[in-house]
Amino acid sequence: xxxxxxxxxxxxxxxxxxxxxxxxxxxxxxxxxxxxxxxxxxxxxxxxxxxxxxxxxxxxxxxxxxxxxxxxxxxxxxxxxxxxxxxxxxxxxxxxxxxxxxxxxxxxxxxxxxxxxxxxxxxxxxxxxxxxxxxxxxxxxxxxxxxxxxxxxxxxxxxxxxxxxxxxxxxxxxxxxxxxxxxxxxxxxxxxxxxxxxxxxxxxxxxxxxxxxxxxxxxxxxxxxxxxxxxxxxxxxxxxxxxxxxxxxxxxxxxxxxxxxxxxxxxxxxxxxxxxxxxxxxxxxxxxxxxxxxxxxxxxxxxxxxxxxxxxxxxxxxxxxxxxxxxxxxxxxxxxxx
Ligand SMILES: [Zn+2]
Numbered sequence: 001x002x003x004x005x006x007x008x009x010x011x012x013x014x015x016x017x018x019x020x021x022x023x024x025x026x027x028x029x030x031x032x033x034x035x036x037x038x039x040x041x042x043x044x045x046x047x048x049x050x051x052x053x054x055x056x057x058x059x060x061x062x063x064x065x066x067x068x069x070x071x072x073x074x075x076x077x078x079x080x081x082x083x084x085x086x087x088x089x090x091x092x093x094x095x096x097x098x099x100x101x102x103x104x105x106x107x108x109x110x111x112x113x114x115x116x117x118x119x120x121x122x123x124x125x126x127x128x129x130x131x132x133x134x135x136x137x138x139x140x141x142x143x144x145x146x147x148x149x150x151x152x153x154x155x156x157x158x159x160x161x162x163x164x165x166x167x168x169x170x171x172x173x174x175x176x177x178x179x180x181x182x183x184x185x186x187x188x189x190x191x192x193x194x195x196x197x198x199x200x201x202x203x204x205x206x207x208x209x210x211x212x213x214x215x216x217x218x219x220x221x222x223x224x225x226x227x228x229x230x231x232x233x234x235x236x237x238x239x240x241x242x243x244x245x246x247x248x249x250x251x252x253x254x255x256x257x258x259x260x261x262x263x264x265x266x267x268x269x270x271x272x273x274x275x276x277x278x279x280x281x282x283x284x285x286x287x288x289x290x291x292x293x294x295x296x297x298x299x300x301x302x303x304x305x306x307x308x309x310x311x312x313x314x315x316x317x318x319x320x321x322x323x324x325x326x327x328x329x330x331x332x333x334x335x336x337x338x
Pocket of ligand 1: 088089090091092093094095096100102103104105
């Protein structure tokens with residue numbers, strides 16, 4: 001089979017790879033219905049996170065189970081399943097506490113930009129839909145796999161509550177779905193920070209009530225203005241830079257919370273400054289597995305349509321163009337069809 005492999009900065013190739021097989025008795029083999037490119041993939045693509053060797057890419061996936069190992073009990077061939085970027089047994093203390101992305105058996109998925117994928121710990125990692133989904137639902141089910149699950153965790157970590165005000169820093173796909181999550185969790189006011197008209201429009205469709213175009217200190221000042229000088233109850237940090245993190249912390253009211261899901265690159269905290277903000281910080285790799293059953297149910301019942309975040313769909317063999325479009329911000333998120 002052919003799959004996407006990253007060789008170095010801006011060098012992504014679609015080339016022959018060995019088809020995955022069952023290795024452990026807890027594995028499943030999926031035939032993928034769709035996969036996509038993650039904002040976090042742009043860090044190694046741009047050379048900011050160096051790759052030591054040619055690396056099969058892709059960690060967002062959904063598809064039909066082809067084969068399972070002897071120890072797999074709940075997942076069966078023929079089911080349509082969704083998993084997250086982190087595998088989990090769903091039974092260890094961290095999993096039972098809702099932090100499956102810190103599972104003692106965690107492996108970070110890779111190699112999902114291919115027609116066939118091996119998923120370790122299938123019973124604890126994968127969730128099946130009630131029956132085979134209609135084709136038009138697949139983008140939204142794929143979105144649950146990471147981008148919605150991560151935006152959702154940002155909102156939960158930022159302690160979004162009914163009637164409260166949430167701010168979303170970052171207008172990438174995760175930030176936009178953070179808007180959707182904050183709204184679903186009952187925030188009365190959701191302020192999206194974005195300077196791009198197309199992204200502002202999508203933020204509004206996902207439930208943003210206000211748009212702030214300013215950044216940094218000017219952005220913080222605007223948030224203060226919109227909240228009568230108080231600051232926001234909850235801020236979702238969906239970028240991972242020093243500027244975005246400080247923007248998030250300074251836009252939060254004393255006693256409020258920042259949920260951060262942008263993978264930090266060069267972010268540093270000043271202890272004393274943080275001390276006097278009175279802000280809670282919680283984040284990390286999203287435990288998407290915790291949210292999968294509920295999010296699949298919301299999609300299945302047509303209550304949310306996170307698949308709208310894909311504004312470019314390409315055949316998998318055009319993966320390089322998919323990266324370029326996201327790198328140049330021509331596309332918010334690229335869906336790839338094997
Ligand atoms: Zn576990």
